[in-house]
Amino acid sequence: MGPTRKIAVVTGANRGIGFETCRQLARGGMKVILAARDEAKGRVAAQRLRDEGLDVDFARLDVTDGDSVREFARFVRKEYGRVDVLVNNAGVMIDQRGSFLPGMPGVFKTKIETVRETMETNVYGALRVTQALRPLLPETGDGARVINVSSGMGQLSEMNGGYAGYRISKTGLNALTRIFADELKGTAIRVNSICPGWVRTDMGGPKAERTPEQGADTIVWLATMPVAPTGGFFKDRKAIPW
Ligand SMILES: NC(=O)c1ccc[n+]([C@@H]2O[C@H](COP(=O)([O-])OP(=O)(O)OC[C@H]3O[C@@H](n4cnc5c(N)ncnc54)[C@H](OP(=O)(O)O)[C@@H]3O)[C@@H](O)[C@H]2O)c1
Numbered sequence: 001m002g003p004t005r006k007i008a009v010v011t012g013a014n015r016g017i018g019f020e021t022c023r024q025l026a027r028g029g030m031k032v033i034l035a036a037r038d039e040a041k042g043r044v045a046a047q048r049l050r051d052e053g054l055d056v057d058f059a060r061l062d063v064t065d066g067d068s069v070r071e072f073a074r075f076v077r078k079e080y081g082r083v084d085v086l087v088n089n090a091g092v093m094i095d096q097r098g099s100f101l102p103g104m105p106g107v108f109k110t111k112i113e114t115v116r117e118t119m120e121t122n123v124y125g126a127l128r129v130t131q132a133l134r135p136l137l138p139e140t141g142d143g144a145r146v147i148n149v150s151s152g153m154g155q156l157s158e159m160n161g162g163y164a165g166y167r168i169s170k171t172g173l174n175a176l177t178r179i180f181a182d183e184l185k186g187t188a189i190r191v192n193s194i195c196p197g198w199v200r201t202d203m204g205g206p207k208a209e210r211t212p213e214q215g216a217d218t219i220v221w222l223a224t225m226p227v228a229p230t231g232g233f234f235k236d237r238k239a240i241p242w
Pocket of ligand 1: 011012013014015016017018036037038041061062063064088089090091092121125149150151152195196197198199200201202203204205208
C-alpha cells in the first residue's frame with residue numbers, strides 16, 4: 001500500500017479476533033478505529049492497545065442498529081474522511097450448542113427467531129456497515145479492502161448439519177462478498193471472505209486449536225498485501241472453495 005497512513009475500521013473489536021486484528025493492523029502502521037457496541041468495553045479495549053503504543057481510537061457501533069451505523073459513518077467521515085480497510089468481524093453464534101448431536105432436535109426444531117437474530121448481526125450487520133461506509137472507500141489509487149470474517153461452517157462445499165442459523169448466516173455473508181466484489185468491478189476496492197479457523201475466543205471456546213493471533217493472520221494479510229484479489233474466500237492465506 002502507498003505512503004499515506006491508512007485508516008482501518010474493525011467491527012466487534014472489543015475482544016477476540018476483532019481485537020487482535022486491531023492490534024496487528026496498528027502494529028503495521030495503520031490508524032485503527034476499534035468499533036464496539038458496548039462503550040465501556042470498547043474504551044477499555046482501545047486503551048489497552050494505546051498502552052502498547054498503538055494508534056487506536058474507539059467508536060461506538062452496534063451493527064444491528066441502523067441509527068448507530070449512520071451515526072458511526074458520520075463520525076468516521078468527519079474525523080477521518082475515508083476508510084482504507086473495513087473488517088466486518090462482528091458476529092454471533094446463538095444456535096443451541098450440540099443441537100445436531102444424536103437425539104437432539106437440529107434444524108427441524110431450530111427456532112426461526114434464532115436464524116433471524118443471527119442474520120441480523122452476521123449478514124444484515126455487514127451489509128448495513130458496508131453500505132454506510134461505501135462513500136468513504138477510495139475507488140482509485142491503492143483503493144480499499146473489505147474483509148468479511150466468515151467461517152468454514154458457511155461453505156456449501158463442506159455443509160453439514162447443526163448450527164443452522166450460524167451456517168446459513170455465513171453462507172449469506174459469503175454471497176454478499178461475491179455481490180459486493182462484482183458490483184465494485186472496475187474500482188480498486190477489493191472484497192473477500194476469510195475463515196479464521198477454530199479460534200480460542202468466547203465464541204470458539206477454550207478447546208479451540210488456534211490463538212486469536214493465528215485467527216487474525218489471513219485478515220491482516222489481505223488488508224496489507226500490495227495487490228489484493230477480489231471476490232475470493234481464504235483460509236491460511238490460501239483460496240478455499242465456497
Ligand atoms: N472463534 C472461532 O472459532 C471462529 C471461527 C470462524 C469464524 N469466526 C468469526 O470470527 C468473528 C469474530 O468472532 P470471535 O471468535 O472473536 O468471537 P467473540 O469473541 O464472541 O467476539 C464477537 C464480537 O462481536 C461483537 N458483536 C456481536 N454482536 C454485535 C453487534 N450487534 N454490534 C457490534 N458488535 C457485535 C461482540 O461484542 P460484545 O462483546 O458486545 O458481545 C464481540 O466483540 C465472528 O464473525 C465469528 O463468526 C470465529
